[in-house]
Amino acid sequence: MARTEWSDTDKAAAYVVWISNEKNTTRTARDTGVPHGTLRYWVKDWEQSGPPEHIMDHVQAQAYEFVHHASSIREKAMTKLEELIPQAEVKQLSAIATVVGIMDDKIRLANGLATKRTETVHKLPSKQEMKELMSGFADSLVVAAEDRAAETVQIEAESVIVE
Numbered sequence: 001m002a003r004t005e006w007s008d009t010d011k012a013a014a015y016v017v018w019i020s021n022e023k024n025t026t027r028t029a030r031d032t033g034v035p036h037g038t039l040r041y042w043v044k045d046w047e048q049s050g051p052p053e054h055i056m057d058h059v060q061a062q063a064y065e066f067v068h069h070a071s072s073i074r075e076k077a078m079t080k081l082e083e084l085i086p087q088a089e090v091k092q093l094s095a096i097a098t099v100v101g102i103m104d105d106k107i108r109l110a111n112g113l114a115t116k117r118t119e120t121v122h123k124l125p126s127k128q129e130m131k132e133l134m135s136g137f138a139d140s141l142v143v144a145a146e147d148r149a150a151e152t153v154q155i156e157a158e159s160v161i162v163e
Contacts, residue, residue, distance in 0.1 A: 006034070012058030014039060015051050016066045020106040067110050074103035 010032075018028040018039070025043055029036040045052070051059050077099045084092050125133060 004038075006038070008055040008058045009062065010034070011042060012051070012055045012062040013066075014042065015046060015055070015059055016062045016110055018043065018046070020066065020070075020109045022109065063110050067107050070103045070107045070110070074100055074107065077103065 014028060014032045014034050017031050018025070021027045021031065023043075025039055026036060028034070029039045032039070034042075077096050081093065081096045081100065084096065
């Protein structure tokens with residue numbers, strides 16, 4: 001059996017699909033037709049140093065093509081969803097809505113955008129909690145000062161005895 005020669009365009013397409021599949025090698029191998037072992041070999045290099053410079057022009061072209069194709073599929077799914085809404089076929093609506101979401105995520109990934117959003121909320125302590133915190137802090141400062149003073153007196157007393 002002859003060994004397949006993969007062009008830079010093939011590698012660039014695999015890279016774009018790998019990124020859009022959230023770096024899932026198995027799914028990318030299935031989607032691109034590149035054998036899993038070959039893809040895994042390429043991915044090892046990509047994870048260490050990114051795609052090679054000589055395929056970057058191909059990567060940009062493949063990313064554009066991928067986004068264009070995914071956008072077309074998303075638009076068709078949206079159109080179909082609009083058609084089905086009056087008929088209210090829940091299973092079909094759910095399946096098509098899933099396609100729209102998946103295509104949107106893949107488009108965002110191919111464009112280098114986030115697909116998830118994390119929000120951090122900081123809550124300040126209440127007035128009463130702040131009083132308790134500051135009171136505890138002040139008490140610990142007093143205790144630490146008293147301990148230090150006692151240690152200083154003890155060290156000075158020991159140095160007087162030694163002399």
